[in-house]
Amino acid sequence: MRLPLFLKQLLKMFFFVLLQGLVFSHIALWGVATPYIFIYFILTLPTDVGRNQLLLWGFFAGLFLDMISNTPGIYTSATLLLSFVRPRLLKLCTTFEEVDAYVPSSKNMGLSSFVEYLIISIFLFVLVLLGVGQMGQFTIGIYLRDVLASGLLTFGLLYIFHWSLDI
Amino acid sequence: MRHLIQFLIRNNHWFLFLLLELVALLLMVRFNRYHEGLFFTSANHVTGKLYEVSSGVTGYLHLQEENKILLEQNMLLHSKLEKLSASTIDSTLLASVAENSPISSKDTIIAAKVINNNLTQSQNFLTINRGSVDGVRDEMAVMGPGGVVGVVYKTGKHFSIVLPILNIKSNISCKVKRTDYFGILRWDGKSSRTAKLYDLPLHTQVELGDSIVTSGYSSIFPESCNIGTVNQIDRSVDGLSIILTVKLSCNFAILNHIIVLGRYDTKEIKALESSIE
Numbered sequence: 046m047r048l049p050l051f052l053k054q055l056l057k058m059f060f061f062v063l064l065q066g067l068v069f070s071h072i073a074l075w076g077v078a079t080p081y082i083f084i085y086f087i088l089t090l091p092t093d094v095g096r097n098q099l100l101l102w103g104f105f106a107g108l109f110l111d112m113i114s115n116t117p118g119i120y121t122s123a124t125l126l127l128s129f130v131r132p133r134l135l136k137l138c139t140t141f142e143e144v145d146a147y148v149p150s151s152k153n154m155g156l157s158s159f160v161e162y163l164i165i166s167i168f169l170f171v172l173v174l175l176g177v178g179q180m181g182q183f184t185i186g187i188y189l190r191d192v193l194a195s196g197l198l199t200f201g202l203l204y205i206f207h208w209s210l211d212i
Numbered sequence: 213m214r215h216l217i218q219f220l221i222r223n224n225h226w227f228l229f230l231l232l233e234l235v236a237l238l239l240m241v242r243f244n245r246y247h248e249g250l251f252f253t254s255a256n257h258v259t260g261k262l263y264e265v266s267s268g269v270t271g272y273l274h275l276q277e278e279n280k281i282l283l284e285q286n287m288l289l290h291s292k293l294e295k296l297s298a299s300t301i302d303s304t305l306l307a308s309v310a311e312n313s314p315i316s317s318k319d320t321i322i323a324a325k326v327i328n329n330n331l332t333q334s335q336n337f338l339t340i341n342r343g344s345v346d347g348v349r350d351e352m353a354v355m356g357p358g359g360v361v362g363v364v365y366k367t368g369k370h371f372s373i374v375l376p377i378l379n380i381k382s383n384i385s386c387k388v389k390r391t392d393y394f395g396i397l398r399w400d401g402k403s404s405r406t407a408k409l410y411d412l413p414l415h416t417q418v419e420l421g422d423s424i425v426t427s428g429y430s431s432i433f434p435e436s437c438n439i440g441t442v443n444q445i446d447r448s449v450d451g452l453s454i455i456l457t458v459k460l461s462c463n464f465a466i467l468n469h470i471i472v473l474g475r476y477d478t479k480e481i482k483a484l485e486s487s488i489e
Contacts, residue, residue, distance in 0.1 A: 096225035104232045111239070118240030122233055129229045177240070 054090065058106050061086040066113035078194035080202045083110060084170050087128050088163065088203075093146035096132060103128025116178070123174035127166060134169075138162040151207065159207075164200055171196045319434075320474035322347055326467050327371070331378060334401040337365065338374040342472060348372045351432055353473040358462035359438030360384065360426060361470055372472075377407050377439075378464055385430050386439055386458075388416065389423040397424070397439060397458065404464050406443060409456040416454050418442060424458050431481040434473075 065083035073079050087103055094102070107124030111117050138161045139154050141147065151159040171192050179188055220227075324346075328339035342348050344367050354361040354374045362376035363384075375382055380401050386409055387394035395412040409424060422442045428435025444457035 097228050100225060100228050100232060104235075107236070108239075118236040118238070121236035121239065125229065125232050125236060129225075 054102070058086050058102065058109075062106055062110045062113070066110050070114055074194070074198060077191050078198040080199045081167075081171065081174065081195065082199060082202055082206065084124065084127060084166065084199075085203055085206060087124060087131065088166055089149055090131075091146060091148045092132075092135065092141075099128045099131060100125060119174065119178050122177055123170055126173050127170045130169065131166070134162055134165055138165070160204075163203060163207075164196075167199050167203070168192070168196045171199065319476055320347055320352075320472075322472040322474070324348075324372075324470055324472055326470060329464070329467055331404040331464055334380045336376055336378045338362065338376050338467070338470075340372050340374055340470060340472070341370070343368045343370040343372050345369055347474065348472050349474060351478075353433045353437070353475070355437065355471045355473055356462045356467050357469070358460070359440070360433065361462055361464075361467065363432055364472060374470075376464060377460060377462075378404055384433065384439070385427040386424050387427040388412075388418050388442070388456075389425045389436065391417045391422075393418065394427045394429065395453075395456070405460055407440070407458050407460055409458050410448070410453065412454040412456065414447075414452070414454060418445060418454070418456065420445065424456070431475065431478045431485075434475060 061083040065081065069080050069082050083106065086106060087099075090099060090102060103124045103126075104121060107121035110120040110124070114120070135141070135149060138158045141154075147153045149159065149162060153159075154162065175188060175191050175195070176183075179191075322342050324340040324342040326338050327341050328337075330336045330338075338354075338361070340348075340354075348364060348367050350364055350367050352364040354364060354376075360377065362374045362379070362382060364372050365375035366373045377384065377397065378399050380399055382397075382399055384397040385394060386397045393412055393416040395409045397407055397409050399407045412418070420442055424439040424442060425436040426433040426439065438461050440458040440460040440462075442456050443459040446455045446457070447453075448455050
């Protein structure tokens with residue numbers, strides 16, 4: 046692991062987590078749709094980051110966000126799960142081997158593969174996050190509505206993000 | 213055995229994953245015990261500072277909403293203040309109206325505010341902020357601090373239009389207070405401070421400065437409500453009557469709070485009058 050790359054990713058993590066915790070977590074369109082854009086950081090980590098390292102990135106990003114938003118463990122568990130399944134999702138959506146080094150993007154993977162990867166990851170994340178978050182007062186209707194709304198909004202925003210900023 | 217160990221080593225990220233999930237789970241469960249989880253919340257110094265900075269920035273984002281709330285509160289307070297000041301003015305107004313006109317305790321008294329006032333046309337009207345729901349009816353008397361203002365002309369649900377003395381359509385039966393000679397008060401459309409009292413006989417005993425009051429010959433105004441004072445005495449063009457120029461005691465230019473007076477005996481008088489016709 047080269048240090049400058051590590052620092053760059055650390056800054057990227059702080060940037061996304063702060064953006065999420067201070068801005069996007071406060072959005073609730075129609076009271077149901079909250080965009081979870083910070084997972085873009087996990088989704089676009091280069092594939093040569095090792096599995097254990099990926100888990101640590103996910104863990105600390107989630108932990109940091111939990112600290113900001115007073116939700117101990119909730120973001121952590123969902124982000125951790127996302128970073129755990131990410132290598133498998135990439136394998137599922139692309140023809141690349143696990144050893145190939147690339148940054149997941151529409152440029153590298155092709156648009157349809159990237160969108161597929163994005164949608165599956167986002168909905169998996171939102172399903173887990175809201176499932177854990179609403180544990181105390183779980184109602185299936187509200188849960189599915191929130192998952193759908195937040196998932197679609199997150200996808201829409203990340204799609205625009207990806208095209209306009211290419212971070 | 214070797215295979216198993218190899219398998220475990222190859223998939224060591226499973227253990228890391230499970231371990232970290234366990235930590236997350238512990239955080240979740242332990243949060244309820246207040247002090248233990250404190251570090252992992254915004255109560256710690258770093259995130260606390262972070263929020264301080266953030267709220268300094270995001271505070272501006274809610275300005276519009278806060279503005280709206282403040283405005284609404286302001287309006288609420290304003291209306292409360294208005295009601296309060298209206299009630300205090302009422303008592304002074306009532307005193308001054310009572311001074312200028314005899315009000316029976318059975319009469320209906322409604323305090324109102326002039327919200328639209330015009331002096332520049334020949335047919336001026338006032339709008340007041342009380343209507344039928346407040347008890348205002350057509351042809352009720354309207355009094356200001358100085359004396360008679362006019363008559364309720366049209367009553368809406370919450371607002372009414374008043375036909376003031378300063379309208380050429382206005383006809384009010386008046387008399388010279390000292391000698392009881394009576395005539396009809398009309399406005400000539402010229403000055404907002406004066407009106408004319410017509411149809412007084414030539415032998416009327418009147419002097420400059422005499423008080424003019426309502427005659428009480430209509431069902432609208434009670435007797436001897438203050439109108440004004442005699443300013444000028446003229447003969448009519450045909451020479452058959454006297455015309456008095458009356459300086460109105462009510463200053464219409466600064467008219468603000470008024471009282472609507474409904475006489476308790478209006479109905480009876482009207483019924484009696486119409487039975488003759």
